Amino acid sequence: MMNYFPDEVLEHVFDSIASHKDRNSVSLVCKSWYRIERYSRRRVFIGNCYSISPERLIARFPGLKSLTLKGKPHFADFNLVPYDWGGFVYPWIKALAESGIGLEELRLKRMVVSDESLELLSKSFANFKSLVLVSCEGFSADGLAAVAANCRFLRELDLQENEVDDHRGHWLSCFPESCTSLVSLNFACLKGEVNLGALERLVSRSPNLKSLRLNRLVPLDTLQKLLMRAPQLVDLGIGSYVHDPSSEASNKLKHAIQRCKSIVSLSGFLEVAPRCMSAIYPICGNLTTLNLSYAPGLHGNKLTKLIQHCRKLQRLWILDRIGDKGLGVVASTCKELQELRVFPSDPFGAGNDAVTEEGLVLVSAGCPKLNSLLYFCQQMTNAALITVARNCPNFIRFRLCILDPVKPDPVTNQPLDEGFGAIVQSCKRLKRLSLSGLLTDQVFLYIGMYAEQLEMLSIAFAADSDKGMLYVLNGCKKLRKLEIRDCPFGNSALLEDVGKYETMRSLWMSSCEVTLGGCKTVAEKMPSLNVEIINESDQTEFNLDEGQKVDKMYLYRTLVGHRKDAPESVWIL
Amino acid sequence: MAFEKDFNLDATELRLGLPGTSDEQASTTLRIGNKRALPDMNEDSSVAAAKKCDQETAPPTKAQVVGWPPIRSYRKNNLQTKKTEVETCGMYVKVSMDGAPYLRKIDLKMYKGYPELLKAMEDMFKFKVGKYSEREGYNGSEFVPTYEDKDGDWMLVGDVPWEMFVNSCKKLRIMKGSEARGLGCVV
Numbered sequence: 198m199m200n201y202f203p204d205e206v207l208e209h210v211f212d213s214i215a216s217h218k219d220r221n222s223v224s225l226v227c228k229s230w231y232r233i234e235r236y237s238r239r240r241v242f243i244g245n246c247y248s249i250s251p252e253r254l255i256a257r258f259p260g261l262k263s264l265t266l267k268g269k270p271h272f273a274d275f276n277l278v279p280y281d282w283g284g285f286v287y288p289w290i291k292a293l294a295e296s297g298i299g300l301e302e303l304r305l306k307r308m309v310v311s312d313e314s315l316e317l318l319s320k321s322f323a324n325f326k327s328l329v330l331v332s333c334e335g336f337s338a339d340g341l342a343a344v345a346a347n348c349r350f351l352r353e354l355d356l357q358e359n360e361v362d363d364h365r366g367h368w369l370s371c372f373p374e375s376c377t378s379l380v381s382l383n384f385a386c387l388k389g390e391v392n393l394g395a396l397e398r399l400v401s402r403s404p405n406l407k408s409l410r411l412n413r414l415v416p417l418d419t420l421q422k423l424l425m426r427a428p429q430l431v432d433l434g435i436g437s438y439v440h441d442p443s444s445e446a447s448n449k450l451k452h453a454i455q456r457c458k459s460i461v462s463l464s465g466f467l468e469v470a471p472r473c474m475s476a477i478y479p480i481c482g483n484l485t486t487l488n489l490s491y492a493p494g495l496h497g498n499k500l501t502k503l504i505q506h507c508r509k510l511q512r513l514w515i516l517d518r519i520g521d522k523g524l525g526v527v528a529s530t531c532k533e534l535q536e537l538r539v540f541p542s543d544p545f546g547a548g549n550d551a552v553t554e555e556g557l558v559l560v561s562a563g564c565p566k567l568n569s570l571l572y573f574c575q576q577m578t579n580a581a582l583i584t585v586a587r588n589c590p591n592f593i594r595f596r597l598c599i600l601d602p603v604k605p606d607p608v609t610n611q612p613l614d615e616g617f618g619a620i621v622q623s624c625k626r627l628k629r630l631s632l633s634g635l636l637t638d639q640v641f642l643y644i645g646m647y648a649e650q651l652e653m654l655s656i657a658f659a660a661d662s663d664k665g666m667l668y669v670l671n672g673c674k675k676l677r678k679l680e681i682r683d684c685p686f687g688n689s690a691l692l693e694d695v696g697k698y699e700t701m702r703s704l705w706m707s708s709c710e711v712t713l714g715g716c717k718t719v720a721e722k723m724p725s726l727n728v729e730i731i732n733e734s735d736q737t738e739f740n741l742d743e744g745q746k747v748d749k750m751y752l753y754r755t756l757v758g759h760r761k762d763a764p765e766s767v768w769i770l
Numbered sequence: 771m772a773f774e775k776d777f778n779l780d781a782t783e784l785r786l787g788l789p790g791t792s793d794e795q796a797s798t799t800l801r802i803g804n805k806r807a808l809p810d811m812n813e814d815s816s817v818a819a820a821k822k823c824d825q826e827t828a829p830p831t832k833a834q835v836v837g838w839p840p841i842r843s844y845r846k847n848n849l850q851t852k853k854t855e856v857e858t859c860g861m862y863v864k865v866s867m868d869g870a871p872y873l874r875k876i877d878l879k880m881y882k883g884y885p886e887l888l889k890a891m892e893d894m895f896k897f898k899v900g901k902y903s904e905r906e907g908y909n910g911s912e913f914v915p916t917y918e919d920k921d922g923d924w925m926l927v928g929d930v931p932w933e934m935f936v937n938s939c940k941k942l943r944i945m946k947g948s949e950a951r952g953l954g955c956v957v
Contacts, residue, residue, distance in 0.1 A: 275837035332842065358844040386844070467848075491848055497920070542849065543937075544839050573839060600839050631840075657838070682837070 204229075208237045217242050236260055243267070244702050246284060246308065247727065250757045251292035262301045263327075264289075268308035270705050270751050271655075272680055274332065277707060277749065279733055281764040287314040288762075294321035302327040302353075309333070315340030319347035326378075327353035334360040338389065342368035349373070352405075353381040361387055370395040379403040383410035385434045385465060390414045401426045410434025413467040417446055424453035432462035432486075439470040451476040464488035464514075471499035481506035485533075488514040490540045501526040511535045511566075516542040517551045517573060524556030528563025536569035541600060544573075551600070554581035561588035568626075569594040577634055578606045582616025586623035595620055596631035602658040605635035612636050618643035621651075631655040641665035645672025653678040666690035670697050680705040688715030695722050703753035707731075714743030716750050720770035727759060728752040728770040863939055867895045867913075868946040878936045884928050888915060895944060902928050914945045 211234055214220055224234040240263040243249060254261070268284025286308045293300050300322045310333045318325065325348045330336075338361065344354065345368055369391045372379075379399070384391070393415065400406060400423050409427065411420065413436040420435065440447045460480050469492050484507050489495055495503070496518035504510075504523070510531040517539050519527075527534065537560060539552055554577045561567060561584065568591045577599055597617075605612055613634040621627060621644050628650055632640065636659035644651065645668035652675055659665065666686040669679070670693065678701065687710030698704055698719070713730070720728040731749035759769045861878040874894055881887040888899055900910035907926050908914050915927040919938045927935070927942070 272837065274842045275840045276843060277837045332844065358842060360844060490845075493849060540845065541839060541841065544841055544846065573841075598839055602835070602838055655840075657840075 204233050207233045211237050239263060240302075241265070245753050245755075246286075246289070247757075247760050248702070248753060248755045251289045253757065255292060255296045255298060259296075259298065261293075261298050263304075264293075264300065264302070265304040265306075266308060267306045270680070270703065271307075271678070272682070272705055272707070273307055277682070278751075279731065279764065279766045282731070282767060283760065283762050283764070284308040285314075285762060286310050287317070290314050290318050290321070294318075298322075299324055301325055302329075304329040304331075305333055306331040307333065309335040310340070311335050312337055312340035312343070316343040319343040322348075324350060326350055327355075329353065329355040329357070330359050331357045332359065335362075337362040338368045338387070342371040345369065345371035345376075346373065349376065350378050351376060352378050354379075355381055355383045355408075356386050357383065359386050367392060369399065372399050374402070377402045378405065380405050381408035381432075382406065383408065383434065385410040385412050385436065385467070387412045388414075393419045397422055397426065403427075404429075406430065408432035408462075410465060411436040413437050417450060421446070421450045421453045424450075424457055428456040429459055430457050431459050432464075433457070433460050434465040435463070435467075436465055437468040438466050438473060439468055440473050442473055442475065447473065447476060451479075455479045458483070460484070462486035464491075466492035466495060469494040471495055471497075474499055474503050477503065478506050482508060485509055486512040488512075490514040490516055490538065492516070493518060493542050496520075496523075505530050507531060509533055512537075514538040514540070516540050518542045519552070519556075521552055521556035521559065524552060525559045525563075528559040531564060533566060534560070534564040535566050537564075537567060538571040539573055540571075541573040544600070551575040554578045557581060558584050558588075561585040565589065566591070568592055571596045571598075573598045573600060575600060576604060576607045577613060577616065578608050579611060579613055579616035579619075580606075580608070582613065583619040586616075586619035590623045591626065592620065592624040593626055594629040595624065595627060596629065596655070597633055598631065599633045602633050603635050612639070614639040614643065618647075621647040626650055629653040632659055633657060637661050638665040638668070641668040645669050648673055650675055652676060654680070656681045656684055658683045660684045660686065663687055663690035667693055670694060676700075677702045679703075681707070681709060683708040685710055687711055688718075691715050692718055695719050695726075698723065698752060699725055699754050701754065703751065705749075705751050706747075707749040709747075711747050711750060712743060713745045713747055716747055716752075717743065717770050719752065725754055725756075726752050727755050729763070730768045730770065731766060732768065733766050861936065863917075863941050865891060865894070865942040865944070867897070867944040870895065876942075878939060883932050884935075888927070891915060891942070891944065897944065904929070912946055915942065916945050917942045 207230070211220070211223060214223060217240070220234060220238060224231045235257050237260065238258045239260060241254065241258055241261055242265045243254070244267050246266045246268050254264075266286065266289065268286075269278055269282060272278060273282065284307060286305055294317055301324050303318065304327075310330060315336055318328070320343075328344060328351075336359075341354070344351065372395070376399075391412070391414070396415070397419065400409065406427050407430060409423065409430055409432070411423075411434055415436045417437065417440050424430070440450065454476055457480060461483055463477070463480070463484055463486070466489060471494060474495070481503065487507060487510055489500070493516055496516075500519055501523050504526055508530055511533050513527065513531065513534060513536070515538070519539070524539075527537075539556075541551065552572070552574050554574065557572055557574070557577075558581050565588065567589045570592065571594075574597070577597060606616070614637055617632060617636070617640045621630070627648055630644070630648065630651060630653070632655065638661050641660060641664070644654070651673045654669060654673070654676065663686055665684065666681070667690050669676070670690070686706065691706070691711050692715060716728050716730060719726065729751045730747055731751065734748070763769055862875045863878060864873045865876055866873045876890060876894070878887070881890065892898055897913045898911055899913055899915055900908035902908055916924050917927055917935070917939045918941050919925050920940065924943070930938075
């Protein structure tokens with residue numbers, strides 16, 4: 198019956214299908230659905246930029262408007278990948294520009310973005326609206342100036358945690374007077390000064406501005422003026438927040454903040470004087486998102502007092518300075534909490550300020566809606582994890598990082614197998630898991646048995662033998678990304694089921710027991726995978742010894758074979 | 771207490787050895803340490819191995835494993851910047867001595883360690899501290915140097931590593947006589 202519907206009707210039906218997965222499924226039903234789907238597809242997500250080429254993307258989806266691309270492997274965040282490994286966006290922008298595709302939105306993560314790319318981007322797509330760069334590098338304020346100057350209908354410029362080279366601030370002045378379409382502007386990660394007058398004028402002529410995140414160098418009086426001009430803000434990132442609470446400037450600021458009744462998300466405080474936080478209290482009751490993870494100046498009473506005002510909080514990012522007691526305050530105040538991230542304020546210190554298992558247990562007891570966790574702590578116990586698993590069966594993301602990565606349960610001196618086992622058994626919807634602490638093969642047996650929805654697993658300094666890895670590969674049917682470092686997994690585990698890797702996005706193994714020979718075997722058996730060996734030290738014996746242990750291996754499925762842009766330190770087998 | 775924690779941290783298999791060893795060497799050490807791969811591997815062995823490392827004496831330097839803890843470089847760089855800012859501003863804390871009419875202020879950043887700090891305090895207030903031992907505190911003087919830490923507790927100067935002390939010391943107080951007795955001073 199469906200065959201007799203005109204294409205437009207099917208298109209209309211497909212329009213309401215938002216998820217990438219569902220649209221992919223739709224395209225597989227039959228030839229005519231494939232055809233209709235591909236012409237009507239507007240948004241594409243590519244989790245590994247080397248899995249497909251821009252040419253093939255353009256050929257299949259000529260109506261593309263929004264593209265999301267991810268480049269470097271996750272462990273690049275922790276300096277485990279050479280800086281020149283790859284992930285260049287330029288070829289994508291060039292191909293899209295030459296194809297006539299009407300790109301409107303580009304979202305990039307862990308990619309190398311040159312000023313040249315940004316300039317080409319800004320000049321090639323008349324309707325370009327939204328640029329989001331997360332953990333990218335390679336560009337300077339000059340590239341941003343091009344985007345500001347040339348993208349006449351720009352709505353969103355969102356720069357999150359990028360390493361930006363240049364420190365000159367003239368880019369803000371490059372937004373023409375005619376640009377009034379801004380909805381979101383985030384330049385918190387920029388280190389340089391911006392033209393404050395230009396910033397004020399820009400905000401004044403942007404009635405739709407909902408999200409504004411400033412960098413450290415925007416002074417208080419400018420902040421106050423911006424807030425007066427944009428009381429409609431929903432999301433605010435304060436750069437510098439140091440003032441004398443008894444001063445006139447402080448009063449004016451208080452008044453300006455109080456006018457912003459729509460703010461539900463607050464972040465920044467890159468510089469902060471704790472006694473000034475009371476000016477924020479009036480808006481705390483509306484906050485659903487609070488990110489204080491870059492504010493080491495906030496701790497103790499001032500911090501807990503602030504949190505006590507935030508009863509509607511759903512997402513909290515904080516430093517471990519908050520302490521277990523502070524987490525207790527979170528537990529008793531933030532009953533709607535869904536996501537908690539606790540970062541270390543002193544990663545290599547002796548951990549005076551850190552949190553322990555106690556804080557986590559308190560939060561799990563007080564916040565039953567908790568479903569996403571990133572927790573850096575001094576120590577963890579099996580008993581605590583078992584309690585947390587019982588209190589919060591809804592975890593979708595559970596990432597635990599014990600600062601000493603092979604630390605056992607300090608009470609029993611046992612590995613943390615049982616604790617994590619309880620988590621995977623209880624949390625049936627768990628999609629992402631990061632392990633740490635002393636762990637044997639046993640925890641992987643549990644993961645293989647119970648973590649049926651698991652898509653991403655991060656392992657470090659764990660396991661006793663190949664069995665650990667095999668339990669996971671055999672048991673976790675939905676596994677997409679597996680990243681392993683410093684574990685005793687070798688060729689037996691790697692080679693047991695090479696077909697499995699085609700069902701996954703990628704596998705990373707570093708400082709394990711796999712050898713060059715083992716990696717070569719994978720490459721030979723699976724032409725649909727790129728098997729990359731990263732060797733940053735002496736490359737002399739590279740070609741010879743099959744028995745040589747491989748320092749870093751990254752393999753991923755791809756439809757387009759070996760990439761041509763790998764540096765010398767990367768060898769594609 | 772803190773020293774014990776330090777040992778736990780540094781004396782696990784993850785110690786990269788003495789300062790000056792290369793990262794590569796370090797990772798190898800790590801791997802060998804982590805393997806714990808005795809042929810008859812069982813849980814008890816791994817616990818025993820961990821305990822064994824506890825007993826190994828390691829100098830309490832802050833050894834770092836490449837890429838651990840897993841924090842984005844951006845985040846690490848931005849938090850560390852904050853620390854540097856504090857450093858350049860100096861770290862003045864009040865110093866009081868029981869019985870003295872007014873307080874003084876000193877910049878903790880000026881000193882590289884406890885001996886220098888104590889000498890400066892002795893010069894400033896014209897007194898002498900006793901001999902320090904971990905077991906007994908300061909022996910041989912009625913003056914005992916103490917400090918208030920971030921949690922508001924009064925601690926004996928000298929117990930924790932210098933860096934930790936500098937980061938947690940809010941003010942100094944030279945206790946005298948009977949009050950000092952509680953802190954392990956034996957006159």
